[in-house]
Amino acid sequence: MNSIMENHQHRINDLVARLRQNGLRLTPQRMAVLKAVIGSQQHLSAEEIYAQVRVDYPMIGLATVYKTIAMLKDMGEIVALNFDNQGARYDGSGQDPHPHFICNRCHAIIDLDDESLQNLSATIAANTGYHITDYRLDFFGLCPNCQSQ
Amino acid sequence: MNSIMENHQHRINDLVARLRQNGLRLTPQRMAVLKAVIGSQQHLSAEEIYAQVRVDYPMIGLATVYKTIAMLKDMGEIVALNFDNQGARYDGSGQDPHPHFICNRCHAIIDLDDESLQNLSATIAANTGYHITDYRLDFFGLCPNCQSQ
DNA sequence: CTAAGTGCAAAGTATTTGCTTAGGA
DNA sequence: TCCTAAGCAAATACTTTGCACTTAG
Numbered sequence: 405m406n407s408i409m410e411n412h413q414h415r416i417n418d419l420v421a422r423l424r425q426n427g428l429r430l431t432p433q434r435m436a437v438l439k440a441v442i443g444s445q446q447h448l449s450a451e452e453i454y455a456q457v458r459v460d461y462p463m464i465g466l467a468t469v470y471k472t473i474a475m476l477k478d479m480g481e482i483v484a485l486n487f488d489n490q491g492a493r494y495d496g497s498g499q500d501p502h503p504h505f506i507c508n509r510c511h512a513i514i515d516l517d518d519e520s521l522q523n524l525s526a527t528i529a530a531n532t533g534y535h536i537t538d539y540r541l542d543f544f545g546l547c548p549n550c551q552s553q
Numbered sequence: 554m555n556s557i558m559e560n561h562q563h564r565i566n567d568l569v570a571r572l573r574q575n576g577l578r579l580t581p582q583r584m585a586v587l588k589a590v591i592g593s594q595q596h597l598s599a600e601e602i603y604a605q606v607r608v609d610y611p612m613i614g615l616a617t618v619y620k621t622i623a624m625l626k627d628m629g630e631i632v633a634l635n636f637d638n639q640g641a642r643y644d645g646s647g648q649d650p651h652p653h654f655i656c657n658r659c660h661a662i663i664d665l666d667d668e669s670l671q672n673l674s675a676t677i678a679a680n681t682g683y684h685i686t687d688y689r690l691d692f693f694g695l696c697p698n699c700q701s702q
Numbered sequence: 703c704t705a706a707g708t709g710c711a712a713a714g715t716a717t718t719t720g721c722t723t724a725g726g727a
Numbered sequence: 728t729c730c731t732a733a734g735c736a737a738a739t740a741c742t743t744t745g746c747a748c749t750t751a752g
Contacts, residue, residue, distance in 0.1 A: 429726055429731060450716080465734045470717060472732095488635050491716050505683050516677065528665065528692055534654050536694040543677055545685040578706060578751050599741080614709040619742060621707095640741050 412442055415481070415498060422479060436461055437472040441482050441496035447504075447513040449491055485513070485542075503541035509550040516543070561591055564630070564647060571628060585610055586621040590631050590645035596653075596662040598640055634662070634691075652690035658699040665692070 419438060423430050436457045441448060448456070454469045473494060476482045483495045485504065493513060495504075503516040525536040568587060572579050585606045590597060597605070603618045622643060625631045632644045634653065642662060644653075652665040674685045 424727095427731085431726070431732065433733070463734080467718080467735075468733055474718090484637050486635050486637050488633050488641070492637070503677070505677075505681070505685075507683075508686070514683075516681065525692060528652070528654075529694075532654070532665065533697050534656075534663075534692065534694055535700050536654075536692045537657070538693040540689075540691045540693070542689045543674065543683065543685045544687040544689070545678075545683055548682050551684050573752095576706085580707065580751070582708070612709080616710075616743080617708055623743090 411498075412439075415442060419479070419481065428475070433457070433461060433464055433468050434472050434475070436464070437469055438476060438481065438496075441473075441476070441494050442498065444496070445515075447485060447493040447495050449493055451491075453494070485540075487542075501539055503543065505543045505545070505547070507547040507550055508544055509546055509553075512547055514547070560647075561588075564591060568628070568630065577624070582606070582610060582613055582617050583621050583624070585613070586618055587625060587630065587645075590622075590625070590643050591647065593645070594664075596634060596642040596644050598642055600640075602643070634689075636691075650688055652692065654692045654694070654696070656696040656699055657693055658695055658702075661696055663696070 416435075416438070420430055423434075437453060440453050440456045444456075446452075450466070450469055450473060453473070454464070454466050457464055457469065473482065473484075476496075477484060481496065481498065483501075484492045485495055486492045487506070495513075495515070497515055499515070499517070505514045505516055506512070507514075524541075525539055528534070529536045565584075565587070569579055572583075586602060589602050589605045593605075595601075599615070599618055599622060602622070603613070603615050606613055606618065622631065622633075625645075626633060630645065630647065632650075633641045634644055635641045636655070644662075644664070646664055648664070648666070654663045654665055655661070656663075673690075674688055677683070678685045
C-alpha cells in the first residue's frame with residue numbers, strides 16, 4: 405500500500421469516527437462522494453462528482469451530492485473553489501490552505517505548495533492588524549504544455 | 554481638486570477615448586455605472602450599483618447594469634470578485650492586481666497593497682515554469698473593529 | 703439615418719430546500 | 728423502532744439573453 409492510499413485510509417477512518425461523534429450516519433452515498441473527491445488529484449465539479457459516483461450508485465441524486473459536499477465542507481474535509489464563470493470545483497487534498505495555479509487555456513487546476521508562501525498570512529497580519537484565519541490564492545496563466553502550443 | 558478626483562477624471566477621459574476607438578457609444582447609463590464603481594472605495598454588488606445609479610437614472614434596468622459591468626470588465630476598468638456564497642462584488646480601484654482582506658463578521662472587503670507581495674507571481678513562475686499573467690489573493694479573518702466585539 | 707444600446711421579461715446556471723420514503727444505528 | 732438521510736421536484740439567487748424600441752454619433 406503506497407502512502408497516498410494510506411493517507412486516504414486514514415482520512416476515511418477519521419471521517420467515520422467524526423460522523424459517529426456528531427450523530428451523523430455513515431451511508432454508502434457519503435462514502436462514495438468522499439472517495440470520489442479525495443481519490444482524485446483533479447479538482448472536480450459537482451457534476452463530475454455526480455457522474456463518477458453514479459458508476460457505482462446509479463440511483464444517487466444530484467441533491468444528495470450537493471448535500472454531502474456541504475457536509476464535507478463543514479467538516480473541513482474539502483474546500484470549495486469558486487471562479488468567476490461556471491460552478492465551484494472541490495479540492496479534497498486535505499492539505500492546509502495552499503495556492504492554486506489555473507491554466508487559462510486548458511483550465512487545469514494545479515495545487516501549489518511554495519515555501520515562500522507559508523508565512524504569507526502572518527506577514528500581512530503583522531503589518532495590518534487584521535486577524536487572519538484563512539486565505540485563498542489563485543494564479544492564472546498558461547501551464548508549460550499550453551505555452552508550447 | 555484632490556488626487557482621487559483627478560485620478561477619476563483621468564480614467565473617465567481615458568474611457569471615453571477608448572469607447573470611441575472601439576465604435577462603442579458613450580451613454581449616460583455607462584457613465585453612471587462607471588462613476589458608481591470607481592467613485593466608491595467599497596466593493597459594490599450589482600444590486601448596490603443598480604440602487605445607486607437609480608438615484609439619478611430611475612429608468613435604468615438591472616440588465617443594463619450587468620451589461621455595462623461586463624463591458625467594463627472587458628475593458629479592464631473593473632475586476633469581479635466572486636466568493637463562495639452570494640453574488641460578485643466589483644473592484645473599481647483601477648490598481649494592478651492586489652490582495653483583499655475579507656472580514657468574516659462584517660463582510661467588509663479591504664484593498665491591501667503589501668510590498669512583500671509585489672514579486673509573488675514572479676517567484677512562483679520562476680519556481681514552477683508556469684507563465685503567470687494574473688493572480689487573485691484573498692485573506693479571511695476578523696478586522697480590528699470586529700475583533701473587539 | 704442606422705447601428706449600437708436600453709429596458710423589459712424570459713431563459714439559463716448552479717445550488718438549495720421541502721417533503722415523502724427508505725434505511726442506518 | 729426512531730430519526731437522519733436519500734431522492735425527487737420545485738424554488739431560489741444571480742446573471743445572461745432575445746427582442747422591439749430608443750438614441751448617440
